[in-house]
Amino acid sequence: MTKKITAGLEDYIEAISNKINQYGKVRPIDLSKELNVSRASVSEALKRLSELGYINYGRYGIISITDLGKKAAESVIERHTLLHYFLQNILWLDENEASDNACKIEHVISYNLLKNLKKFVEYNKKNPEFSLKFKDTLKNQ
Amino acid sequence: MTKKITAGLEDYIEAISNKINQYGKVRPIDLSKELNVSRASVSEALKRLSELGYINYGRYGIISITDLGKKAAESVIERHTLLHYFLQNILWLDENEASDNACKIEHVISYNLLKNLKKFVEYNKKNPEFSLKFKDTLKNQ
DNA sequence: TAAACATGTTAGGTCTTACTAACATTTTGT
DNA sequence: ACAAAATGTTAGTAAGACCTAACATGTTTA
Numbered sequence: 001m002t003k004k005i006t007a008g009l010e011d012y013i014e015a016i017s018n019k020i021n022q023y024g025k026v027r028p029i030d031l032s033k034e035l036n037v038s039r040a041s042v043s044e045a046l047k048r049l050s051e052l053g054y055i056n057y058g059r060y061g062i063i064s065i066t067d068l069g070k071k072a073a074e075s076v077i078e079r080h081t082l083l084h085y086f087l088q089n090i091l092w093l094d095e096n097e098a099s100d101n102a103c104k105i106e107h108v109i110s111y112n113l114l115k116n117l118k119k120f121v122e123y124n125k126k127n128p129e130f131s132l133k134f135k136d137t138l139k140n141q
Numbered sequence: 142m143t144k145k146i147t148a149g150l151e152d153y154i155e156a157i158s159n160k161i162n163q164y165g166k167v168r169p170i171d172l173s174k175e176l177n178v179s180r181a182s183v184s185e186a187l188k189r190l191s192e193l194g195y196i197n198y199g200r201y202g203i204i205s206i207t208d209l210g211k212k213a214a215e216s217v218i219e220r221h222t223l224l225h226y227f228l229q230n231i232l233w234l235d236e237n238e239a240s241d242n243a244c245k246i247e248h249v250i251s252y253n254l255l256k257n258l259k260k261f262v263e264y265n266k267k268n269p270e271f272s273l274k275f276k277d278t279l280k281n282q
Numbered sequence: 283t284a285a286a287c288a289t290g291t292t293a294g295g296t297c298t299t300a301c302t303a304a305c306a307t308t309t310t311g312t
Numbered sequence: 313a314c315a316a317a318a319t320g321t322t323a324g325t326a327a328g329a330c331c332t333a334a335c336a337t338g339t340t341t342a
């Protein structure tokens with residue numbers, strides 16, 4: 001199991017990983033915009049993540065993720081993706097609301113909840129009638 | 142919609158309400174044990190809740206909940222109960238894990254997530270085959 | 283290339299939440 | 313009733329997360 005990290009730092013490592021995957025790099029300013037925090041806060045978070053061994057970073061240097069950071073990022077992103085799918089395709093929340101809620105819930109769920117939710121989503125994909133009928137009942141209200 | 146309150150204070154107001162419902166009263170020491178925090182932390186939290194108008198409380202006085210506090214407590218407890226049910230009877234987590242996860246998720250979900258989850262749980266109660274079959278697939282692994 | 287602008291860092295605050303240790307008050311037990 | 317134990321509060325400290333303002337460095341462009 002990956003070492004513990006605060007919800008706040010999980011948000012940073014998640015955003016860093018996503019930006020690097022999308023654009024090949026991230027700058028502090030991108031994180032500032034993405035996470036709606038000041039450049040100063042980003043600077044502090046990067047320093048902390050770097051001290052904890054999740055990223056490589058130095059004064060004015062480029063940001064890269066370590067293996068430890070990659071594991072952490074994959075773990076958060078897995079939780080996020082799964083929750084987002086569940087919220088959007090089973091509870092039928094709209095895109096934005098699914099995303100917002102996933103961003104918060106992803107930091108607090110246990111491993112077994114993740115495991116069972118994963119199986120639930122799989123089972124639902126194989127047997128989609130239930131959630132589709134549920135969707136219909138939502139409309140007629 | 143009830144005014145915003147931090148996750149921490151929500152835990153306190155929830156515990157206060159539960160204890161009063163169970164025993165007719167609460168003392169700081171009960172909250173300290175229930176929430177696994179120091180007596181000092183409870184003291185501070187009670188002061189804050191009282192300043193915010195959620196409880197009536199003064200030095201060495203008895204603790205009672207205001208109408209505002211009752212609304213807040215009902216709101217958290219509703220979320221908790223619903224999540225607990227979902228986690229225990231649809232995702233099939235055991236009692237303790239359902240409870241622990243509900244305690245954390247209850248603080249971060251949106252109103253629409255609550256609303257749809259409520260409907261989902263209702264729908265599931267009327268059509269329980271899906272979750273029962275899902276339960277079987279969990280066993281055979 | 284040098285000024286203007288964008289971006290990054292640091293310094294110094296604030297707020298919330300928690301802690302321990304010390305002190306105050308209340309309750310219990312003899 | 314009074315000492316001992318339990319409970320409640322206050323003071324002082326710390327960590328996390330955020331902020332603004334000032335300063336440092338990099339980049340763009342006239």
